Amino acid sequence: MIQGRIQNFLVIGFVALFFVYLFGPLIVMGLTAFNTSGFPRVSPWECFTVEWFDVLMEDTRLVTGVRNSLLIGIGVVILAVPIGLAGALMLMQIGPRLRPWLYTVTIAPILVPGVVLGISTLLFWDRIGLMFGAGEDTIFYDGIFLTIVGQATFISAYAMLIFIARLQRFDPALEEAALDLGASHTQTFRKILLPFLRPAIGSAAVLAFLASFENYNTTIFTIVSSSTLTTVLASKVRYGIDPSISALAVSIVFLTLVGAVLYEISKRRETRRARAQMAVARGEATEVKKQRPFLTEPAFILFVLIVVAGLGTVYFSGTVGVEECKIIVKEQRQAEIKRKVERRQQQQMFQSAVDAQSESSSDQEETQEDSKVTAKGTEGYQSVFSPGNLQGEVETEAEEEEPVKGTEGYLNVFSPGNLVNPSSDEPDEEKPVKGTEGYQNVFAPENLTDQVPAENSGN
Amino acid sequence: MSFSNYWRAFFQKNGAALALFLIIAVGMWLFMMIILPQLFMLDFSIRANVPPPKFGTEEHYYTLEHYKYMIFGSAQSTDSFNIIDVTVFFRTIGAAIFVTLIDVALCYPIAYYLAHVATGGWSRLMVLSLIVPFWINEILRAFAFKIIFGSTGVINNFLVSIGILDQPYDFIRNDIALWAGLSYAFILLMIFPIFNAIESLDKNQIEAARDLGAPWWRIHWRIVVPHAKPGISSGCTMVFMLTAGALAAPQILGGPSSLWFTQIIYQGFNQAGNWARGSAYAIILLVSCIVLVLVMMKIAKVKFGEMMK
Numbered sequence: 001m002i003q004g005r006i007q008n009f010l011v012i013g014f015v016a017l018f019f020v021y022l023f024g025p026l027i028v029m030g031l032t033a034f035n036t037s038g039f040p041r042v043s044p045w046e047c048f049t050v051e052w053f054d055v056l057m058e059d060t061r062l063v064t065g066v067r068n069s070l071l072i073g074i075g076v077v078i079l080a081v082p083i084g085l086a087g088a089l090m091l092m093q094i095g096p097r098l099r100p101w102l103y104t105v106t107i108a109p110i111l112v113p114g115v116v117l118g119i120s121t122l123l124f125w126d127r128i129g130l131m132f133g134a135g136e137d138t139i140f141y142d143g144i145f146l147t148i149v150g151q152a153t154f155i156s157a158y159a160m161l162i163f164i165a166r167l168q169r170f171d172p173a174l175e176e177a178a179l180d181l182g183a184s185h186t187q188t189f190r191k192i193l194l195p196f197l198r199p200a201i202g203s204a205a206v207l208a209f210l211a212s213f214e215n216y217n218t219t220i221f222t223i224v225s226s227s228t229l230t231t232v233l234a235s236k237v238r239y240g241i242d243p244s245i246s247a248l249a250v251s252i253v254f255l256t257l258v259g260a261v262l263y264e265i266s267k268r269r270e271t272r273r274a275r276a277q278m279a280v281a282r283g284e285a286t287e288v289k290k291q292r293p294f295l296t297e298p299a300f301i302l303f304v305l306i307v308v309a310g311l312g313t314v315y316f317s318g319t320v321g322v323e324e325c326k327i328i329v330k331e332q333r334q335a336e337i338k339r340k341v342e343r344r345q346q347q348q349m350f351q352s353a354v355d356a357q358s359e360s361s362s363d364q365e366e367t368q369e370d371s372k373v374t375a376k377g378t379e380g381y382q383s384v385f386s387p388g389n390l391q392g393e394v395e396t397e398a399e400e401e402e403p404v405k406g407t408e409g410y411l412n413v414f415s416p417g418n419l420v421n422p423s424s425d426e427p428d429e430e431k432p433v434k435g436t437e438g439y440q441n442v443f444a445p446e447n448l449t450d451q452v453p454a455e456n457s458g459n
Numbered sequence: 460m461s462f463s464n465y466w467r468a469f470f471q472k473n474g475a476a477l478a479l480f481l482i483i484a485v486g487m488w489l490f491m492m493i494i495l496p497q498l499f500m501l502d503f504s505i506r507a508n509v510p511p512p513k514f515g516t517e518e519h520y521y522t523l524e525h526y527k528y529m530i531f532g533s534a535q536s537t538d539s540f541n542i543i544d545v546t547v548f549f550r551t552i553g554a555a556i557f558v559t560l561i562d563v564a565l566c567y568p569i570a571y572y573l574a575h576v577a578t579g580g581w582s583r584l585m586v587l588s589l590i591v592p593f594w595i596n597e598i599l600r601a602f603a604f605k606i607i608f609g610s611t612g613v614i615n616n617f618l619v620s621i622g623i624l625d626q627p628y629d630f631i632r633n634d635i636a637l638w639a640g641l642s643y644a645f646i647l648l649m650i651f652p653i654f655n656a657i658e659s660l661d662k663n664q665i666e667a668a669r670d671l672g673a674p675w676w677r678i679h680w681r682i683v684v685p686h687a688k689p690g691i692s693s694g695c696t697m698v699f700m701l702t703a704g705a706l707a708a709p710q711i712l713g714g715p716s717s718l719w720f721t722q723i724i725y726q727g728f729n730q731a732g733n734w735a736r737g738s739a740y741a742i743i744l745l746v747s748c749i750v751l752v753l754v755m756m757k758i759a760k761v762k763f764g765e766m767m768k
Binding site: 007011014015018019021022023024025026028029032039040041042082083085086087089090093095102105106108109110111112113114115116117119120121123124127149152153156184185186188189210213214216217220221229230233234237238241245246248249252253256 | 465469472473474475476477480481484485487488489491492493494495496497499500503565568569572576588589592594595596597598599600601602603604605606607609611612613643646675696697700701703704705706707710711721724725728734737738741742744745748
């Protein structure tokens with residue numbers, strides 16, 4: 001009994017952990033889209049913001065990439081869905097000896113590495129273009145055309161699998177009946193088979209579009225000199241990441257969720273309608289209730305309201321008070337840095353006391369001398385840090401950064417042990433230093449004397 | 460004669476328009492998109508590397524130099540083998556096998572749970588939530604892993620704050636982020652084949668074994684796993700092939716010192732500009748993956764036909 005309970009507990013724990021693995025990364029990434037921190041992270045949490053979505057919209061390379069991706073997606077749907085349908089129909093009719101061969105060859109592109117498909121497509125059309133003596137600006141060298149063809153190679157196989165699954169439930173007697181009643185082959189296909197396959201065509205089109213939209217391995221070879229969403233994203237992610245990419249992920253997840261909910265609503269309507277028709281057929285009801293137009297469907301209206309309200313709340317709380325919050329965070333950072341500075345200064349005073357003793361007896365170390373010189377230099381910067389220069393102006397930030405970087409160094413200078421530059425591997429480690437208001441008194445000459453601790457404790 | 464009969468029957472059954480459409484569409488797919496491009500790539504890989512204007516001339520002779528290069532390196536180098544490329548190749552294959560094993564270990568229990576333990580709405584919800592992460596772009600998924608495994612990522616912050624680690628552990632350099640990201644990417648492709656196979660198992664068999672006193676691990680080993688073998692093999696095949704051929708995840712999550720074989724192919728094309736060598740490497744990848752899968756199927760005694768169901 002107890003063993004059974006432990007087993008149960010383990011199973012549930014495993015399932016729970018599995019779903020943490022499944023969703024954890026996505027949730028963390030989603031949260032980073034709303035943090036003001038310049039490096040995508042959740043902790044330390046700074047301020048809630050939607051500014052990264054604006055950054056996203058201003059990225060023209062990305063916008064072009066999305067446009068190309070949409071274009072390619074539509075092209076792939078147009079090419080792959082008919083091919084998949086033809087493949088499935090062919091497979092149903094072909095003799096039993098040929099069938100496994102055809103099946104294997106058409107399914108193979110799913111398993112062949114995308115890289116290989118991309119390369120072979122590129123080379124093939126390159127050679128064909130050469131044979132026709134076509135120039136560089138013809139379709140054979142057009143990235144978008146090549147990508148559509150390359151992706152359709154394996155996406156057609158996806159579509160084919162969907163059609164096969166649906167065709168297995170098709171009753172051929174329907175077709176025969178239509179033919180017996182004098183319909184032509186084309187009519188039978190259009191009036192019997194196509195309506196039966198309509199749901200499968202819909203899912204195949206959606207799947208084809210999604211598969212095309214997120215493909216990278218094939219696209220990176222066939223796209224040549226243009227770009228798609230995935231290639232732009234990949235280069236962005238490889239060379240420095242920022243939360244606007246998370247913002248993009250959030251948008252994509254949001255759009256797909258909306259799509260899924262709408263699909264669900266329309267599917268429910270469809271089943272309800274089918275059930276009503278069945279009822280009529282059985283004689284239990286006399287008429288199919290007229291369906292309300294989609295736009296006045298209560299579920300749809302509720303959904304739209306929730307979405308609008310949710311977006312509004314997020315947008316409002318993400319834009320109002322962000323600047324204030326940033327300032328608060330900045331101040332907190334500064335306070336923290338100030339504490340560090342104080343600690344260092346105390347160390348440094350201790351050090352200088354020791355130095356004073358050694359100075360009388362021996363030569364100063366070279367490094368010590370250097371540091372003295374630079375320390376003198378800092379006095380010149382003081383005006384830079386006067387509050388008037390800083391008042392929340394963005395343009396000055398860039399300028400600030402230079403001297404401030406230096407200041408970090410100056411603080412260390414005084415304790416020779418710290419001379420090793422605390423180079424940080426993350427670029428935004430420097431950010432907290434941007435707000436320099438807190439430093440003014442640090443650089444006042446009198447700080448260097450014994451009064452400092454007293455004054456600081458007064459603050 | 461029988462062949463033309465065959466065609467006549469085909470045209471009669473479908474009507475001229477539809478028959479023509481079927482033949483053109485399938486023919487285009489088979490030859491223009493699948494078979495000929497692969498053959499062209501093969502042809503390209505066994506020719507000398509010359510710029511396009513010289514294609515088909517004397518200088519575009521047949522040679523195996525690119526395959527030789529993969530194994531022995533350039534003629535100038537002093538090493539007896541092309542250590543970098545060969546190492547990367549075997550490391551990629553090894554890592555792909557490792558990722559496949561992780562996925563089996565992760566997905567078999569979940570698939571079993573879905574098929575035989577979870578019920579009704581709960582199992583539907585689970586299936587739905589399995590699909591959700593795969594709506595998201597492969598690159599964004601890799602990006603998510605880069606965020607959580609970074610040196611100031613959630614995992615490092617957590618481990619440092621509760622005192623397990625003194626300082627952040629470099630998950631990216633040690634390939635842990637890469638393995639986690641790759642296993643994550645293909646979970647769905649492993650779960651569904653196994654799920655389909657396990658679902659068709661008669662529950663009474665499990666009940667009978669339990670009544671006869673078999674412990675749970677023996678039930679799995681003797682009844683469930685043999686029954687699910689075709690599903691497990693087809694899941695493994697897909698995950699292995701796609702992992703070995705992955706490009707985005709290794710580019711984003713790979714450490715600075717670890718390359719994936721596809722990255723070498725990519726470099727051959729985009730940086731070295733040696734398309735012939737790039738296609739030779741692509742052929743090597745394709746052929747060795749297929750051979751490995753076939754050998755594994757032979758060892759596991761799985762037939763291709765039952766796997767494809």
